[in-house]
Amino acid sequence: MPKELHDNVSRVKAPSPIGKGIFVGLRIADVFWQYNLISQGWGVNLIQKLGGTAIQYPPALSPLTLGQLQPYYGLVSLLSLGSTIKQVVHITFVSEQQLDPGSGILIAVFNTVFNSLNTVLSLWALSSPAASLPQPTTLRELVSSPLIATGIAAYAIGLTAEAVSEFQRKSFKKDPANKGKPYGGGLFSLATNINYGAYTLWRAGYALTCGGILWGATTFGFFFYDFASRGVPVMDRYLTKNYGDKYLEIKNRVKYSLLPGIY
Template identity: 40%
Template sequence: MAGRERNNDSRSEASKSRDLISRGDYTPTPVGKAVFVITRALDPFLQYSILAHGTGTIFLHRLGLRTLHPGLPAPIGVRVIDNLGLSPYRLILLGMAVGSTVKHSLWVTALSGDPLEIKNALIVGALNTIFNSINSYAFLLSAMSASTESTFLQAPLIVGSALYITGIATELASEIQRKRFKSDPNNKGKAYTGGLWSLARHINYGAFTIWRAGYAMASGGWIMGAVVGAFFFTDFATRGVPILNEYCEKRYGVDWGNFKQQTKWRLIPGLY
């Protein structure tokens, strides 16, 4: 598989080494993708353990840090959800973890034709679990938590949830649009430039940044949301976009150049 990948990907070796996704090779990698799905599927259970039972907070307490009380659950009449015993705020954060798992599982099984090696599947899966766990612990820490008031619907939760829903829905919709375009044999070898992609050349990356910032904001407040958003924005702007742009320039040639002229925004429309 490695040989085929090298033959179909004409990017520089430096770009290839910085990319966790193989480009230009559609060799099936069922084991790698299965590992990714399993890794992501385990994450909601970990986040529930942290949010419901404070798993791992003993180490925070040893450092002299205080954590929030569990809070009272608010039954909604759905047995499966009520049995979780989570407060409304924690239930929403768990929902964000579940949503990210579902989105990633749909992407790797139904929307992405790129190979995903086992090593990279573990890396990407672990990174998402790490960021989700940081969010959960940030919420539990009294000094960082976005839940600073007794009322439930607090501003960081409202804004963060709106960003999360907008970002993850945009990312999923854009990838579905591209998948439909690529599935048409008449479009073989063509870059998809319509739909949401006409707003920004890497709209899926921008959308990922938005929902990650929203998830962090709902967990750890305004500053944490800004820091996490800036982290992913910087990573995509300095790594993700340049290495993917190099691939697209070599693969699509003049068509990609025309697309860049027609669609000036790279990640987020009106911003970058």
């Protein structure tokens, strides 16, 4: 019996001020939560209570210094901030889909859980790429780590590609001449679900920067598998139902589904 496909978001287009307002509020709160996991010592305390060893820096570079985070942890905080800005902009200016309060809470909490895992792993001596950089004081010293440099690059490329592709599609849909047409231009000409692939990429980059190779690979695998086995088939079913042969023409033209050159 074939596996039943489940869509995690509503495809109904309708105003959702309450649901979207809750989502925006929780995503903004996440920035402060991640910052306090570092600056207030909550993450370090959790690691120690679980029997782990947290990274220890000289006092002047302590990640627990309020308002003056050690550079690596300033970077970790910026990664959570960037993800929040992108998602708040998307839900406010791009998305037309209905978002009920329950879904708004669930999606926001899901993102906070992943961000929190990243933050805690960045503080754990066993997993943090910063463990090999005893006293990084400049951005140059941070990016001298291949793991951190690769993570930052994947995060920046993925987050930018996701945002740009969604705005490109939004602009196409706003043109009355394109009513009833699926979009297969811009970055979507590289992969039919390039936004999903880009999300996977920046999530993996975020994880790699904070938790190293194993956590980065695990995060990439988790989202890649979910999108390949569920997300893409759900979208194919939805777009085929709504656009028929017009969408099939795009599928025949665009070789990849998630990441150009990969899948």
